[in-house]
Amino acid sequence: MTDSPSTTPLRLAYYADDFTGSTDALQVLARAGLQTRLFLNAPTPNQLAAHGPLDAIGVAGRSRSLPTEQLAGELHPAFEALRNLRPRHVHYKVCSTFDSSPAVGSIGRVLEIGSDVFAGPYAPIVVGAPALGRWCVFGNLFARYGIGSEGGVYRLDRHPAMWNHPTTPATESDLRRQLAQQTELPVGLVDVTHLDAGPEASDAALQSQLAAGARAVLFDAMTDEHLNRVGQLLEASAAESAPLFSIGSSGVESALAAQWQAAAPAAASALPPTDQPLLVIAGSCSPVTAEQIDHALQNGFAEAPLDAAALLDERRQRQAIADCLEAARVALTAGRPVVVHTSRGADDPRRAAVAQAMEQRSLPPDSLAQQIGGALGAIALECRRAGLAGRVCVAGGDTSSYAGRALGVASLAMLHDFWPGAPVCAAASSDPAVDGLPIVFKGGQVGGPDFFTQLAQ
Structure with missing residues (x-):
């Protein structure tokens, strides 16, 4: 039996490089009132219909821990399956500390794979997520120690949990320099001064980077207003005929959810009680x-x-x-x-x-x-x-x-x-x-x- 296509167009489909990150993105979308479900594999249209109607879906992947040479085998079919669902946006969700190295879970290699599968004008990269204590300024990433805590804020390569990470230690806080160790694709930057100057200046900065040959563009984000402006640019860049492929933290979901104002915020729910221990x-x-x-x-x-x-x-x-x-x-x-x-x-x-x-x-x-x-x-x-x-x-x-x-x-x-x-x-x-x-x-x-x-x- 052949799956019939879903009658409700998806706004967003994302592949997360690990399970914990996938629920972070799920949380942002659900908070915004978007009907979202997270799967372990890319769902078929019939599976979507069984849980539908849905505004967004995610796939909890495992690419963060994979050797870079295995990424194409994991991600090519996953990206193609998401593309075939015909969402407006496809997002490769990474950890908000950009965990990656040339040898393991290379985000640069993911950029190459995504650019091959999707025919977008460029790949946006959004890593800053102020709600999580992650700030990107002039291309450099800063992170709070302990998400949702009162811990100190550190430049990524001096972060106590990142500089000596057992798998992907952070040796560079400039994300474009980090990506340059993993791919030859040129990565541009729209920084906070462009975003603060307003929508027209932000768009002009983006167009300037694309005219200079950028295949991907990193967007700064220090505030929720910055993310709102980035979301406007991403929505304007998306085409009706093909998804816009992006890379980043749940800042991507925050940026896009800010544009989808028709969705009612989700009502707060109490945690069901349990008599059994955690x-x-x-x-x-x-x-x-x-x-x-x-x-x-x-x-x-x-x-x-x-x-x-x-x-x-x-x-x-x-x-x-x-x-x-x-x-x-x-x-x-x-x-x-x-x-x-x-x-x-x-x-x-x-x-x-x-x-x-x-x-x-x-x-x-x-x-x-x-x-x-x-x-x-x-x-x-x-x-x-x-x-x-x-x-x-x-x-x-x-x-x-x-x-x-x-x-x-x-x-x-x-x-x-x-x-x-x-x-x-x-x-x-x-x-x-x-x-x-x-x-x-x-x-x-x-x-x-x-x-x-x-x-x-």
Whole structure:
């Protein structure tokens, strides 16, 4: 049977490079009153109709953790599937700290792939997201320590969680210089002075960059008004016949949602109560998440450490998962919230053991994320099937995509606007233990120290 086309045109379709980032974009769109659903694979028209009518859809991808040489195989079919849905905009959603390197998850390579699939006049790049504590000025990115917290603001290459990131350390805050290490495509800039000068000056600056040969244009964003102006430019650049392809943080969704004023803002919803304890599965190495784990353990949580190095050894893998699962089961049965973790900060000896195991086995970068995410998802699934856990929180961008798949999540819709960049979502799944599950996908750098304890209430 052939899928029939959807009768409601999509305004936006996005592919997120990890699961946590995909729910960030979902949150922005849902807040604006846009009917949005997040899928694990590009949906067919019949799947859209089953959940419709929808204004926007997302795909929770995994490209952030992939070696750059594997990106084309992952993204070409995904982009083509989104293009065939005929949305007005297609967005490649990246982390708001622009996590990328020439060897892993190269955003420059994504720009090349997107330029090949989509026939737009240029590719807008929007990374600044003031609501998340991310500001782009004269092409340089600044980020607050802990999204939604009162942490300090740092230039990207001096950010405590970014300069020594285990997979994609930030060595450059100028995003155009960073992209120049990953692609030869010329990238222009529309800066804050152009945006502050008004719509005509902003458009003139954009046209000047395109006339100079820019294939992509980075837009500064320090304020919501800047994003509003960027959204006007993006809407004016979109064609009726083909989607406009863009790259960036959820600043893209914020910029476009500001233009779609017909949508009524979503009504606030309360988080449904639960009698069962919270289960956190954390594959993050971020110091922000380490502080949240410390705070949780000081406030009644139990811990279930997972030996990540053992996951890379077939002889030890099964026992490591079994030991962690048993510790989680004991605590959950006693009614205590639990945090399963693979790291508690830079000094955790498990990090050195993992690095040694990776080097000894010459494993590719994505193998660790796949093994950790798969194990965490399997542990959470067993706890749900046993009726021991209520809400679930997945912490860590690189591992989240694999954890979501191991849990059997098919799609998500926002349930509760819990934290900037980290909503509580309702999962849809063919597994009754997961269908309807209230779940949070939290990036490593999202939240204040009390994130887990607040979610457990």
